[in-house]
Every structure is written in C-alpha cells, then in structure tokens.
Amino acid sequence: MNATITLAGADWLLPLVGSLLLASMSLILLRLWRGPSQADRAVAIDALTLLGVAALVLFSLWQSQRVLLDVAVLLALLSFIGSAAYALLFSKTHDQEPPQ
Template sequence: MIAGALTIALGCVSLALVLTLYRLFKGPSAADRILALDTLVINVIALIVLLGILEETMVYFEAALLLAMVGFVGTVAYAKFLLRGDIVE
C-alpha cells in the first residue's frame, strides 16, 4: 500500500519538476525565473525525501536538509542581486 502511494507521489513530484523546469526556461522575467528556481529546489527536496522513504535509509534525509539550506541561501542571494545589483555590500 505504501509502495503504491510512494510511486504515485514520485510521479506527481516528477511532473511538477518538469513543469517547473519549463517555467525556469520560459519565464518572462528574472523574478519569475528566481521563483521557479526556488520551486525547483523544493521539488527536488520532495523527490529526495520520497526516495529516502522508499529505500528506507537516512542518508537521503541528510542530503535533503543540506539542499534546503543551500537552496535558501541561493534564493536570497539571487533576490538580493536582482533588487540591488550587488550581493555583498
């Protein structure tokens, strides 16, 4: 039962990943692309967590946590660069 639910969830997250990649490449403005990149990181984190549940190992959860931290810092840096044109003042 859980394996079937995980398979469906992996399919849905993979579809969301593909749609987010489309928005990343097709986005009309830089702000849309930054938002798509942040959403892409969230989708990849969800994919990693689902794979960790499926394979019953803790390594995937640590990787998801590290990716979440790097993704947050990257999104803040991109947004700051977009607003000010400079990351470090």
C-alpha cells in the first residue's frame, strides 16, 4: 500500500523555512570565520551540521523521499560523535594543572 501524506501549507511553508535556514547558515558561517576561539569555531561547525540535518529533512519533505531521512539521521549521529570527541579533547587540554 502506497500512502501519500501532504503537508498543509507546503507551498509557502517550505520556501519560508528554507530561507530561514539559509539566513541561519550565513550567520553561523560568519561566526565560523570570525570566531575568536577554537571552541567558538567548533560550536559553529556543530550548528552547521545541525542545520544540514534540518535542510536534508526539509528537502526530504519537498521531494517526498524517505531515504533522505535516513541520511539525516546518520549525519546527526556523526555530528554528535564529533562533538563529543571534541569536547573530550577540549576538556583534557584544560583540565591539566599548571606546573608549580
């Protein structure tokens, strides 16, 4: 059985959400470029991957492709693993006591 689900207001809602995602991506790219510390840049990369997941879900809704949802979940998992690894690395470099 092949069921089709339609999104109410998709003709105006999906372009609006897409334009908001692009605006958010441009602001985050600015933070990535100008970020004063490495932690700011890491958070910006994490936010970009989150917006990438949202863009994949939006594109999946627009094209009615369920496979793209699997790709979005995989990207979210990889982003989480990368963020956790960076947080572990960042905490180890700052937890060391200075020599006396």
